[in-house]
Amino acid sequence: xxxxxxIAKGVGIAIGVVAxxxxxxxxxxxxxxxxxxxxVVTPPLEREEDVRILGVDRPRNEIxxxxxxxxxxxxxxxxxxxxxxxxxxxxxxLDEGPRGVRRVIESIDFGRLERAQRGRMSGxxxxxxxxxxIPYENVAIQTPVGxxxxxxxxxxxxxxxxxxxxxxxxxxxxxxxxxxxxxxxQGWDTLLISYRNDGEAPASGDGRFGLxxxxxxxxxxxxxxxxxxxxxxxxLMGWSMGGGTVLQAMLRSPSVAExxxxxxxxxxxxxxxxxxxxxGTLYRLPAEFAVVVSRVLRDxxxxxxxxxxxxxxxxxxxxxxxxxxxxxxxxxxHSVDDGFVPIDGSRRLAEARPDLVQFxxxxxxxxxxxxxxxxxxxxxxxADWLAAR
Numbered sequence: 001x002x003x004x005x006x007i008a009k010g011v012g013i014a015i016g017v018v019a020x021x022x023x024x025x026x027x028x029x030x031x032x033x034x035x036x037x038x039x040v041v042t043p044p045l046e047r048e049e050d051v052r053i054l055g056v057d058r059p060r061n062e063i064x065x066x067x068x069x070x071x072x073x074x075x076x077x078x079x080x081x082x083x084x085x086x087x088x089x090x091x092x093x094l095d096e097g098p099r100g101v102r103r104v105i106e107s108i109d110f111g112r113l114e115r116a117q118r119g120r121m122s123g124x125x126x127x128x129x130x131x132x133x134i135p136y137e138n139v140a141i142q143t144p145v146g147x148x149x150x151x152x153x154x155x156x157x158x159x160x161x162x163x164x165x166x167x168x169x170x171x172x173x174x175x176x177x178x179x180x181x182x183x184x185x186q187g188w189d190t191l192l193i194s195y196r197n198d199g200e201a202p203a204s205g206d207g208r209f210g211l212x213x214x215x216x217x218x219x220x221x222x223x224x225x226x227x228x229x230x231x232x233x234x235x236l237m238g239w240s241m242g243g244g245t246v247l248q249a250m251l252r253s254p255s256v257a258e259x260x261x262x263x264x265x266x267x268x269x270x271x272x273x274x275x276x277x278x279x280g281t282l283y284r285l286p287a288e289f290a291v292v293v294s295r296v297l298r299d300x301x302x303x304x305x306x307x308x309x310x311x312x313x314x315x316x317x318x319x320x321x322x323x324x325x326x327x328x329x330x331x332x333x334h335s336v337d338d339g340f341v342p343i344d345g346s347r348r349l350a351e352a353r354p355d356l357v358q359f360x361x362x363x364x365x366x367x368x369x370x371x372x373x374x375x376x377x378x379x380x381x382x383a384d385w386l387a388a389r
Contacts, residue, residue, distance in 0.1 A: 033292035036285075037306040040276070040293070041208040043197050044170045046083055049118035053081070054100045056114040061105040063090065063113070069339065070121045071101040074364060075372035078127075081119035086111020089125060123369040126177040129153055129192075134184065141193060143221040148201035149173075150222070153180050153190040160232035163264075163386070164222050165192040168240025168368060169209065172200055175239050178371040179264075182383035188235070193222045195245070206309035211272055212241060213312050216249040216256075223249075223256050235262045235386065239368050240341055243268020247319040250326060262389055263330045264382060267338055267368045270345030272314045278342045320345055323352035330357045331385040333378070335365035358385065 052066035063079075065071035072093055079088045088111070091104030105113070109127070129136040129151050136154075140147040151173060155161070163183045165176030173192045180190045194200035195218035197207055204214065219236065226234055236256075238246035243265040249256045250263070269275055276290040294314045296302035303311040315321070330353070334346040343361070350359035360381055365373035 033296045034305045037293045037296040049120045051119050063105050064100045064102050077372050078122035078124045079119050081116040082111050088113050123372050124174045141222050141225045143218040145196045145204050146202035148194045151192040155184050155187045155189050159187050161188045162226045162231040163188050163190045163235045166238040166242035166246050168242045182379040186386040208307050212245040212248040215245045219249040220253045220256050223259050233261045234259050237264040239266045241269045262328050265332045269341050270320050270349050271318050274345050320348035320352055332357050332359045335362040338367045340367040
């Protein structure tokens with residue numbers, strides 16, 4: 001074979017190897033993107049127990065936890081263990097040393113804590129409205145996917161002012177119970193709702209979260225429910241993904257935008273592309289990987305592989321980019337060290353609408369645990385903001 005032909009053949013083989021390598025890399029990237037996208041939109045069957053228990057002293061009502069950011073958080077928390085078969089309530093940190101983080105055990109509601117090896121900190125604290133010592137009723141809201149259970153906690157002297165609570169990704173109605181007391185003190189009823197695929201409300205056809213792109217219709221149904229029962233003024237309060245959901249309800253539903261006089265956003269998911277970038281870094285993925293996941297969710301084939309009935313365009317969910325369409329006052333609460341939803345999206349929203357947004361920044365509270373870390377400040381902010389309405 002002449003030298004020129006051998007060189008040409010060698011170049012062709014090299015090009016083929018490079019092309020094959022690129023194709024394999026693209027296939028692997030796409031597969032990982034689909035897997036990550038599926039994780040984001042799939043309701044969790046189990047939550048990670050990321051806090052290790054080193055010891056339980058029942059006579060002294062103390063627990064020793066392995067050092068971690070979650071274990072050393074200041075304040076009072078719920079503590080789930082044994083794959084949510086057990087629940088305790090932990091008080092503040094007593095001390096931290098070489099042996100671990102020692103905290104008060106305020107109660108063990110169910111389960112054998114002394115036998116557990118791991119658990120997870122929960123901001124819920126209260127398990128249901130029956131623990132608040134005030135009247136409430138179990139109700140059902142007719143959503144597009146069927147009747148969804150809710151709790152209605154009336155004000156001591158109802159006057160037609162309602163706060164509708166929308167919980168976050170992987171959470172349930174108890175998440176919003178922390179806001180009942182400050183709302184009730186200002187004469188506001190509270191409606192704590194469930195929504196599709198959260199484990200309490202009916203499932204949608206695909207059984208997947210829409211990251212606010214589908215759940216807003218259940219918020220719309222809750223607003224209709226409240227209006228039919230005498231609500232004159234309505235405030236929507238959303239936690240984490242629930243914050244993004246109430247923003248989508250305001251942007252997509254004329255009836256909601258007309259009925260609602262304000263929003264309270266607690267650690268809200270304002271910008272999902274930014275959240276995916278942040279979450280990707282926790283799995284040691286490059287920041288650019290969020291673009292791959294966004295494309296998977298937006299693409300009809302990719303979103304189908306992720307289990308979605310309809311694609312999700314994350315750009316349409318960016319409430320900061322559409323802030324000029326919002327027209328009601330907002331109380332925005334976020335912690336700078338949020339370990340799940342970065343504060344950047346909230347900053348952008350606050351900067352876009354300083355005329356509407358009262359932006360309150362916390363430190364050390366992490367994700368949706370602002371009440372737990374500083375209940376006095378958090379409750380006062382909500383009470384004062386509602387009073388100003």
